[in-house]
Amino acid sequence: MAFSLTEYAKGNVLAVQEYSILSWRGLANLFSQPRYFGDIVQQMDTIGVGSLPIVVLTGFFTGAVLALQSANSLARFGELSLTGQLVSMSMVRELGPVLTGLMVAGRNASGMASELGSMKVTEQIDAMRALGTDPTRKLVTPRLTATMFMLFFLTILSDLLGLTGGSVIASLLLRLDLNQYWTSAWQTLRYADVFMGLLKPVLFGYIIATIGCYYGLSAKGGTQGVGRATTQAVVASSVLILAVDLFVTRLLMVLMGPL
Amino acid sequence: MTEASHNSTEKTVVFENVCLRFDEQVVLDSLSFELEHGTTKVLLGVAGSGKTTILKLSLGLLRPDSGRIFVLGNEVSAMRETELFELRRRIGIVFQESALFDSQSVEDNVAFRLLEEKVAPEEIQRRVWEALRFVELEHTLKLFPSELSGGMRRRVAIARAIISNPEVLLYDSPTAGLDPVTSTTIVELLVKQRDVYKTSALLVTHRLQDAFTMATHYFNSEKNKMLPVPHGWDWDSKTTFLVLNEGKIVFEGDAAEIANSDNEYIKEYLTL
Numbered sequence: 001m002a003f004s005l006t007e008y009a010k011g012n013v014l015a016v017q018e019y020s021i022l023s024w025r026g027l028a029n030l031f032s033q034p035r036y037f038g039d040i041v042q043q044m045d046t047i048g049v050g051s052l053p054i055v056v057l058t059g060f061f062t063g064a065v066l067a068l069q070s071a072n073s074l075a076r077f078g079e080l081s082l083t084g085q086l087v088s089m090s091m092v093r094e095l096g097p098v099l100t101g102l103m104v105a106g107r108n109a110s111g112m113a114s115e116l117g118s119m120k121v122t123e124q125i126d127a128m129r130a131l132g133t134d135p136t137r138k139l140v141t142p143r144l145t146a147t148m149f150m151l152f153f154l155t156i157l158s159d160l161l162g163l164t165g166g167s168v169i170a171s172l173l174l175r176l177d178l179n180q181y182w183t184s185a186w187q188t189l190r191y192a193d194v195f196m197g198l199l200k201p202v203l204f205g206y207i208i209a210t211i212g213c214y215y216g217l218s219a220k221g222g223t224q225g226v227g228r229a230t231t232q233a234v235v236a237s238s239v240l241i242l243a244v245d246l247f248v249t250r251l252l253m254v255l256m257g258p259l
Numbered sequence: 260m261t262e263a264s265h266n267s268t269e270k271t272v273v274f275e276n277v278c279l280r281f282d283e284q285v286v287l288d289s290l291s292f293e294l295e296h297g298t299t300k301v302l303l304g305v306a307g308s309g310k311t312t313i314l315k316l317s318l319g320l321l322r323p324d325s326g327r328i329f330v331l332g333n334e335v336s337a338m339r340e341t342e343l344f345e346l347r348r349r350i351g352i353v354f355q356e357s358a359l360f361d362s363q364s365v366e367d368n369v370a371f372r373l374l375e376e377k378v379a380p381e382e383i384q385r386r387v388w389e390a391l392r393f394v395e396l397e398h399t400l401k402l403f404p405s406e407l408s409g410g411m412r413r414r415v416a417i418a419r420a421i422i423s424n425p426e427v428l429l430y431d432s433p434t435a436g437l438d439p440v441t442s443t444t445i446v447e448l449l450v451k452q453r454d455v456y457k458t459s460a461l462l463v464t465h466r467l468q469d470a471f472t473m474a475t476h477y478f479n480s481e482k483n484k485m486l487p488v489p490h491g492w493d494w495d496s497k498t499t500f501l502v503l504n505e506g507k508i509v510f511e512g513d514a515a516e517i518a519n520s521d522n523e524y525i526k527e528y529l530t531l
Contacts, residue, residue: 034375119360127358130318131372131419132348134341 018218023210026140039142047108047143048150054103055154056161062095063087063162067169081180087166088185092197096159098245101204104151105237109212112143113233116216117226125217140213148205155201192256200248204241211237270329271296271427271459272317277326277336279312279506286312288506289326294427297497299453299460301470303528304503310463311355314429317461318350319343331426348372351420352429355463357412359404359419365391366400369418376423390418394448410441417448421458428452428460434469446472447485453497454478467529474498474514502528 029035070086116139119125128135163185170176212233219229272294279287286309294300302310315321316328319335328336333346359368367374369390373383391397394414404412413433420428430449434442446469452458454477464470474496476485488494500517502510502525510517510525517525 122361123354123356123358124360126315126320127352127354127360129320129340129344130347130350130352130354131375132344133371133375134344 019214022136022140022214025136026144026210029137029141030145036138036142040145043142043146044150047146048154051104051107051154054107055100055158058099058103059096059158059161060165062099063091063165064169066090067166071174080174080176083170083174083176084181084185085188088163088188089193091159091162092189093193096162097155097197097200097204098241100151100155100158101201101241102238105208105241106234108147109208109233109237110230112212113216114226114230116213117219117229120217120219121222121225143213144209147209148202151201151205152198196252200245203244203248207240207244208237211240270294271331272461273329275327277323277328279323285506290508292501292508292511294459294461296459297457299462299473299498301473301498301500302461302463302503303470303500308503309506310503311431314352314431314461314463317429318347318352348423349426350429351425353416353420353431353433355431355435357416359412359415361404365402365415368415369422371419372423386422390422394418410437413445421452428458430460430462432463432465434464434466442469449473450476450485451478455480470500471514
């Protein structure tokens with residue numbers, strides 16, 4: 001078939017429309033019966049508890065390397081004592097949410113896309129519809145709720161582990177006073193910083209779950225199609241997290257004043 | 260299991276001038292037919308003639324480009340997806356590849372609809388056992404679909420379809436790819452469902468012998484087995500045939516009519 005620019009454009013517009021409808025319905029289902037609390041808890045366990053090791057490790061090492069790198073620059077200005085502040089601001093406002101989001105995207109957007117994709121190509125999604133159950137309600141909404149909820153807490157944990165990683169470096173390699181490190185890290189944070197750092201994971205959770213489910217539910221073409229859907233879900237959710245991060249940061253800076 | 264309640268004045272499934280195409284390919288071309296209550300219509304035709312599509316259209320899983328489809332008095336082709344979920348609970352379907360939920364046990368697969376309807380656990384347990392007893396697989400409760408043979412998976416799919424006493428059943432090639440013995444077991448189940456519970460059904464199949472077995476056998480409840488209809492019996496099997504070719508109906512009638520048809524395509528099809 002000859003390549004048609006119109007068909008290509010139509011296909012993309014249709015994909016955006018379908019994604020928008022799915023994401024809206026995934027959220028709107030929360031406000032009407034039936035709700036699948038059992039599935040939500042199960043997904044919280046898979047997404048939240050299951051992601052703990054990678055989030056803990058990512059947070060710790062990011063904080064540690066951040067302390068190491070920033071100390072190098074700060075030492076030139078004789079401001080090594082600001083290490084705690086820098087690690088704290090960077091982790092809470094930016095690196096904690098973004099890196100946790102990217103890690104969870106790599107682990108769970110792929111998991112959702114492959115699981116739902118396999119169900120799609122083996123007609124299990126059609127079977128569910130045929131049995132009178134809405135797959136968006138039964139499959140998408142629990143994943144969406146669980147990811148938004150758990151990413152929020154995983155980010156808090158990641159921030160804390162990042163600060164801990166920084167403190168280990170500050171104490172062992174930089175010979176800084178731990179009390180000073182933690183006090184400056186704590187005191188530099190304002191409500192606006194914490195608000196920004198905790199709003200982002202909720203948005204990133206929404207992106208991860210909706211993108212993962214969308215690519216899974218639109219998979220076609222057997223196992224190869226499932227593989228393609230999985231890759232696309234990770235790539236799309238990761239890029240979208242970084243793009244949304246930029247816009248949200250700028251928006252919050254405008255709304256809440258220079259931070 | 261209780262008999263499904265029917266309104267005799269209402270047709271179970273009605274297709275009115277239904278057209279459907281995928282891209283450039285015409286799948287159904289102004290197709291019209293009716294399925295009476297308590298009867299079985301066997302849909303025959305070569306691969307790609309639109310048989311499975313008819314089942315998916317009946318459930319509202321696909322939408323026609325034009326024409327109207329009525330199932331149990333509801334115009335499926337004009338209903339929204341959210342409205343269709345309620346109607347679909349009155350219809351059972353057996354997919355060609357069974358489409359069992361592979362991460363759930365046989366018990367949970369069969370109980371799926373009842374769990375969704377929040378039926379009491381004791382009631383679910385009883386009805387799951389009853390449905391699995393019907394397909395003679397009550398010993399597989401705790402197994403997973405991957406641990407079953409192809410024929411067993413089809414039988415579990417039948418149990419899942421009949422557990423809520425549907426008013427109409429849709430079978431998509433339930434015997435495809437199975438050995439003759441397993442195929443006969445499954446055809447016997449379909450005959451049992453037709454004769455004991457009087458459920459209306461659309462049966463898609465490639466196997467002519469299954470279709471003729473459906474038309475020439477009855478279920479004897481006393482002996483609990485399918486038997487051939489003896490000569491001289493005034494027996495209406497309530498089974499008719501519908502042959503499709505390139506999205507159009509080329510034949511509609513009973514077993515005797517199809518066997519004696521003068522239509523060249525039908526003759527060729529029967530000798531394939």
